[in-house]
Each structure stands twice: as structure tokens, then as C-alpha cells.
Amino acid sequence: MKILMVCLGNICRSPLAHGILKQKVKDRQLNWVVESAGTGDWHIGEAPDRRAIAIAKKYGVDISDQRARHFQPRFFDEYDYIFVMDRQNFADVCAKVQNTADLDKVQLFLEDDVVPDPYFDDNLFDPVFQMIDKRCSEVIEKVSLSS
Ligand code: 4NP
Secondary structure, X not given: OEEEEEEOOXXXXXXXXXXXXXXXHHHOOOOOEEEEEEOOOOOOOOOOOHHHHHHHHHOOOOOOOOOOXXXXXXXXXXXXXXXXXXXXXXXXXXXXXXOHHHXXXXXXXXXXXXXXXXXXXXXXHHHHHHHHHHXXXXXXXXXXXXX
């Protein structure tokens, strides 16, 4: 199973989802690949935002070695699930699909809600961590059941 987490900058939300799910996958000894990317290209090659690194560290997850990547159309072939954090990410990723199989892989991470962007609000990092953490456990169940 290969899972891609996507947000705008790939320095706040998707690195958290990437790191948290990767840790849960490891804890459960699942042979899954978890990675992330951003629809924007401003932060390519950068480490996650220091506030994202700090909140992850507070809860025992190390995301400091991640580096931001830009979403590429070939990722539709490389991943089984592409989870996006908000509706703009959904639109931006869907704009790059080639066929319905690509489209089927794209899902809102929270299904019927969005992960708010914490980039301009320091106080959002903790609640964003909590909502991503809870959903990552659900994603493991959901993906396990469908495979
Ligand atoms: P992210 O947050 O999409 O959760 O990584 C953002 C990071 C950077 C910017 C916007 C959102 N930015 O405008 O640079």
C-alpha cells in the first residue's frame, strides 16, 4: 500500500499526516509506504515548519528529516491513495488527473471536513495535530478493510 498526503506547502499539515501515519504503520508492522507533497512549489526541499516539527515532537513523532516535494502527475501512478487536506488541495490535485482511475484515488483526508491551514495561526498546530492523529488511526482501519 502506498499513501500520499497532500497540502498546499508540504511544510505543515501533510508532513504531520505523513509522520503520524508512518509511525502508526510502523507500530502495527504494516508494510505500507507513506509520503507527502504540496500543490505549491514555494518550499521544495525545505524541512517542515518549525512549529509542525515542535508539535509532532511534543507527541513523540519526529518529522524533522522530511523535505518538501511538489505534487507531480506521475504520483497518480505511484500511490494507491492520495489524501488531501482541504478543498483547494482537492481541486488542485483533481486538475491534474488523466483518467477516472486517477480521480478515484483522491480523497479529502477528513472525508467531509477540512484540516484548517495553521500556517498563519500558531494556535492551530495543536488541534490540527489532534485531528490528524485521530483520522490516521481511522485511515489504517479503512485502508486495511479495503485491501
Ligand atoms: P501547509 O501550510 O499547506 O499545511 O504546508 C502552508 C504552508 C505554507 C504556505 C501556506 C500554507 N505558504 O503560503 O507559503
